[in-house]
Amino acid sequence: xxxxxxxxxxxxxxxxxxxxxxxxxxxxxxxxxxxxxxxxxxxxxxxxxxxxxxxxxxxxxxxxxxxxxxxxxxxxxxxxxxxxxxxxxxxxxxxxxxxxxxxxxxxxxxxxxxxxxxxxxxxxxxxxxxxxxxxxxxxxxxxxxxxxxxxxxxxxxxxxxxxxxxxxxxxxxxxxxxxxxxxxxxxxxxxxxxxxxxxxxxxxxxxxxxxxxxxxxxxxxxxxxxxxxxxxxxxxxxxxxxxxxxxxxxxxxxxxxxxxxxxxxxxxxxxxxxxxxxxxxxxxxxxxxxxxxxxxxxxxxxxxxxxxxxxxxxxxxxxxxxxxxxxxxxxxxxxxxxxxxxxxxxxxxxxxxxxxxxxxxxxxxxxxxxxxxxxxxxxxxxxxxxxxxxxxxxxxxxxxxxxxxxxxxxxxxxxxxxxxxxxxxxxxxxxxxxxxxxxxxxxxxxxxxxxxxxxxxxxxxxxxxxxx
Amino acid sequence: xxxxxxxxxxxxxxxxxxxxxxxxxxxxxxxxxxxxxxxxxxxxxxxxxxxxxxxxxxxxxxxxxxxxxxxxxxxxxxxxxxxxxxxxxxxxxxxxxxxxxxxxxxxxxxxxxxxxxxxxxxxxxxxxxxxxxxxxxxxxxxxxxxxxxxxxxxxxxxxxxxxxxxxxxxxxxxx
Numbered sequence: 001x002x003x004x005x006x007x008x009x010x011x012x013x014x015x016x017x018x019x020x021x022x023x024x025x026x027x028x029x030x031x032x033x034x035x036x037x038x039x040x041x042x043x044x045x046x047x048x049x050x051x052x053x054x055x056x057x058x059x060x061x062x063x064x065x066x067x068x069x070x071x072x073x074x075x076x077x078x079x080x081x082x083x084x085x086x087x088x089x090x091x092x093x094x095x096x097x098x099x100x101x102x103x104x105x106x107x108x109x110x111x112x113x114x115x116x117x118x119x120x121x122x123x124x125x126x127x128x129x130x131x132x133x134x135x136x137x138x139x140x141x142x143x144x145x146x147x148x149x150x151x152x153x154x155x156x157x158x159x160x161x162x163x164x165x166x167x168x169x170x171x172x173x174x175x176x177x178x179x180x181x182x183x184x185x186x187x188x189x190x191x192x193x194x195x196x197x198x199x200x201x202x203x204x205x206x207x208x209x210x211x212x213x214x215x216x217x218x219x220x221x222x223x224x225x226x227x228x229x230x231x232x233x234x235x236x237x238x239x240x241x242x243x244x245x246x247x248x249x250x251x252x253x254x255x256x257x258x259x260x261x262x263x264x265x266x267x268x269x270x271x272x273x274x275x276x277x278x279x280x281x282x283x284x285x286x287x288x289x290x291x292x293x294x295x296x297x298x299x300x301x302x303x304x305x306x307x308x309x310x311x312x313x314x315x316x317x318x319x320x321x322x323x324x325x326x327x328x329x330x331x332x333x334x335x336x337x338x339x340x341x342x343x344x345x346x347x348x349x350x351x352x353x354x355x356x357x358x359x360x361x362x363x364x365x366x367x368x369x370x371x372x373x374x375x376x377x378x379x380x381x382x383x384x385x386x387x388x389x390x391x392x393x394x395x396x397x398x399x400x401x402x403x404x405x406x407x408x409x410x411x412x413x414x415x416x417x418x419x420x421x422x423x424x425x426x427x428x429x430x431x432x433x434x435x436x437x438x439x440x441x442x443x444x445x446x447x448x449x450x451x452x453x454x455x456x457x458x459x460x461x462x463x464x465x466x467x468x
Numbered sequence: 469x470x471x472x473x474x475x476x477x478x479x480x481x482x483x484x485x486x487x488x489x490x491x492x493x494x495x496x497x498x499x500x501x502x503x504x505x506x507x508x509x510x511x512x513x514x515x516x517x518x519x520x521x522x523x524x525x526x527x528x529x530x531x532x533x534x535x536x537x538x539x540x541x542x543x544x545x546x547x548x549x550x551x552x553x554x555x556x557x558x559x560x561x562x563x564x565x566x567x568x569x570x571x572x573x574x575x576x577x578x579x580x581x582x583x584x585x586x587x588x589x590x591x592x593x594x595x596x597x598x599x600x601x602x603x604x605x606x607x608x609x610x611x612x613x614x615x616x617x618x619x620x621x622x623x624x625x626x627x628x629x630x631x632x633x634x635x636x637x638x639x640x641x642x643x
Contacts, residue, residue: 010586019587066564067591142626149618151590222620245622267603267642268507271622343622363612363628363635 002113029122035073074100126155128207133215137166146218152225160201211299223341227299238304238332245271245340296320510572517579521545606641
């Protein structure tokens, strides 16, 4: 595979600009591959990778060379004549002295290549960190922060709470809310004890590599970078372990109890380093004798874990030592990072359960308090707005009610009008009736008059006849 | 680097309106840094992003170097400079060139914020590792909300303190 970087910068304004940190991360992820010079590239070898990096006028060439030199890889830099012309004389030659960087004036490869983006991911194996807390709430924040600030981040973090009675759940929930894609939380409804809790926790993760961190301890920030490298580079190695640094009130006492030959340096009476033996045939004998030098926060392969059936209950030795012994008996190898990558707190149980408020915890709560306050302010603003809106709505309703009232009055008035009209009609009807009666009376009068006239006419005829 | 982020950051700085109060806070901060560095003596000290040198001039050590990318503050720092303190205009990333000088104490006070360093944390860890002696000390002091780094050394101490607006975190590392 040919990889080509268009440009590497301090910050990325579009996805083709890769930051120094992303370049570093991607170069770490490529350690399972065989990085070859372009001249040795075999396109049919799926493990071969060639790294082309385009140097632009805006690239900090010195910084990119320095970063690339941290890796034992060959690189192909594309430096155009134009870019080269602004460099001081011999600057490029001096920069590239004793490096594995080859310079090309332009990118001439005609075959297929992959353009590396800022968010490109070359990781083959994933890592889970399981933080186990049982009433270690007061140290939990320090443990979580030590994982979140790793130079090479894990793919998942599981906080497993074996039914603590302290603030473990509260702290974990806030972190889950803040990093929903990275952190998960498991709380056992009853206290399961170490073995069951650990087996359950492993079953709740899915990554290829697993490591446990006691909530009272901290990882040095290069723990994952260094331990996962060991597992990445040799598939027969099942466990990557480290030296550790004891600290805390009982550090000295615990340090004194170790084998003389394992005692390392003491740093400012603060850290007491234990240097464990390398994993060789002698070391395997040491393990068989029941002497452990692989601490419980070592990183191991899920494959090895599943092959030996996980942590076992019936063990007379500590569960982690028992697990690692069985892995080694099964033929898995182990390898040590010669650095104290685990900061191992030594305190009495009393102190741990004392709910001693650490500074980190104080800061955490102050921060949470500040955020809550901001939230409350926002909510208050919203309530104010709602109240104002409500007031306006009330006014609207008042107006509508008034309107309604006026309409009602209108209707009443109309009804009254109607009634008056009805009465008028009644009166008119009466009038009509009276008039009709008058007409009837007049008709009767007329009839009487007619009859009178007829009688008079009869009389007149009679008189006429008499006269004849 | 990100103008918006710098502006955001400067707004925070400016939000401390009472300048006397802020000056007092800077003094307190300096005193805390000096107190936390006094658990051993130092031969070579470097104060990276030293500003006008208000910490550089007070910190104890045989040879002290303050560097900053701003010409103006370096000139100001150079005034009334005592003989074992030097200032020069350099960036943190110029330290890649340091071939032989090894330091016993590296100090970062309000430098390692994203607007200033972009996405280059791992580059910085490597640069510092290159110039820091075995058993050397790194002290960092930053507003906790804007600081995401952790040097790959043993963390001797972490200390929190606050002014009215922010919680500061001070870390002491041992290589």
